[in-house]
Amino acid sequence: DQQVKQNSPSLSVQEGRISILNCDYTNSMFDYFLWYKKYPAEGPTFLISISSIKDKNEDGRFTVFLNKSAKHLSLHIVPSQPGDSAVYFCAASVASGTYKYIFGTGTRLKVLA
């Protein structure tokens, strides 16, 4: 049972435009969400988080939106840069629980120069 889903395995965006990466979850108990970026042969790098008490969190070029009723979150990257080309993972947990994060399968973003 895939509790966290990233239905788009890949995405191509022109440099300077907006990249929107989507993530859906099924467990209504999830209340803390993270986004990671991963380059080949490296570990995931933390990008941005959001708690369920918020519907938006912004950090520089990265903004995460949370729609609890739809059990959906998205990561917006504006403007997109070639260095953003990587695999992006969303992760969810029950913050009051064991901190076990469930990851999506990832979306490969390619930013075209």
Added chain:
Amino acid sequence: NAGVMQNPRHLVRRRGQEARLRCSPMKGHSHVYWYRQLPEEGLKFMVYLQKENIIDESGMPKERFSAEFPKEGPSILRIQQVVRGDSAAYFCASSLPSGRQTGNTIYFGEGSWLTVV
């Protein structure tokens, strides 16, 4: 380097041998997590440990796999009698103790790539 340290980065084992992967958490972190990434797949949770205590091992295969986080020293993920299907990238992550307000974020190491031949 105050990040999560994993070693070895690459490990080759023959079928039937044992693999030991080590992880030192970030300074001040007392929680360690192990994740596995099979080729072309996402990150799968394996186990969550605190010092001398396994909190959640629901993602660990029932046989051949074990993990520990002793009072002193790094966390160890041990795979006995490895098979080809164990070939994967194993990532360790660490976090602050539960209940802290400074984010519930886990930080990953660079990974250990196990190849079973």
